[in-house]
Amino acid sequence: MVKELRDEEPQVSSFDEYLTFLLIRAEVALSQEFYERIGYAGLSETAWRVLATLIEHDGMIVTALAQTTFMKQPTLTKLLDRMVRDEFVERRGSPGDRRKTEIYLTEKGRAVATDLVRLAQRYEVDLLDNKESEALKNLLRRLIDGCLARRNNNQRRRGLR
Secondary structure (H helix, E strand, C coil), X not given: CHHHHHHHCCCCCCHHHCHHHHHHHHHHHHHHHHHHHHHCCCCCHHHHHHHHHHHHCCCEEHHHHHHHCCCCHHHHHHHHHHHHHCCCEEEEECCCCCCCEEEEECHHXXXXXXXXXXXXXXXXXXXXXXXXXXHHHHHXXXXXXXXXXXXXXXXXXXXXX
């Protein structure tokens, strides 16, 4: 039985032909140098994701920020504690719902985030020309949207949503 299943599986000659593996390799290759650069600013990769998100969406509630930055909420809460201590962000109660906490960049956080966004943009330009970069981003967005739609459909079929 095991042999039959193996015979039916697609034959992959190289890990570079497996999309998930290729995406992971690309992420590691792209991010290593960039994360080394932000490490010199005293920031972790996760802190960078928070700052980069807040530069465009200042005042997000913690739940939305966790989802956007691909972090579990308890992990984000601990990170935010450090970022508040280091004066990158501040917490404010939501005016519409006291149970919710909104996260805002401080002046220091905005300055650091602005510098890092510029660094990220320059790094991107060094890697791909504008046309290639936009084409790749559009393809990745399509891939993400397709994966999320498929996941939601599967959850609906199984009664999880």
